[in-house]
Amino acid sequence: MPETSIERFLGDQLRRLQLTKPMLEELERTSGMGILALYGAILHRTAHHKHLAEIVRCALIGGGAAPQEAAALVAIYVDPSPILPVLTLVLEILDAAFEGVEPPPRRAGFAAGRRCRGSEQRSR
Numbered sequence: 783m784p785e786t787s788i789e790r791f792l793g794d795q796l797r798r799l800q801l802t803k804p805m806l807e808e809l810e811r812t813s814g815m816g817i818l819a820l821y822g823a824i825l826h827r828t829a830h831h832k833h834l835a836e837i838v839r840c841a842l843i844g845g846g847a848a849p850q851e852a853a854a855l856v857a858i859y860v861d862p863s864p865i866l867p868v869l870t871l872v873l874e875i876l877d878a879a880f881e882g883v884e885p886p887p888r889r890a891g892f893a894a895g896r897r898c899r900g901s902e903q904r905s906r
């Protein structure tokens with residue numbers, strides 16, 4: 783059964799990101815657009831940067847992060863990052879919400895996911 787959450791490295795650890803129904807409604811409220819219009823704006827490259835950051839923030843909260851933690855993670859790791867890696871992450875979040883994703887196979891000692899550029903910069 784497909785899941786609607788993904789796990790990706792953001793900052794210093796693997797984080798769960800999911801646009802739950804309440805967070806989809808929050809995203810529509812804060813963006814002023816319906817989710818389909820927002821998804822279309824992102825696909826057609828007409829969305830604003832604040833929309834990308836807001837999708838990540840809402841997905842972090844939907845994945846279990848506290849609202850204050852999600853806002854801090856976005857301010858530290860998303861806002862200063864180059865746009866293309868953020869766009870890639872946003873598309874993965876939206877694809878999971880719209881289409882679902884197959885859960886990754888579980889292997890002992892292995893954490894699936896990608897490191898965001900911000901986490902590499904902080905460890906140097």
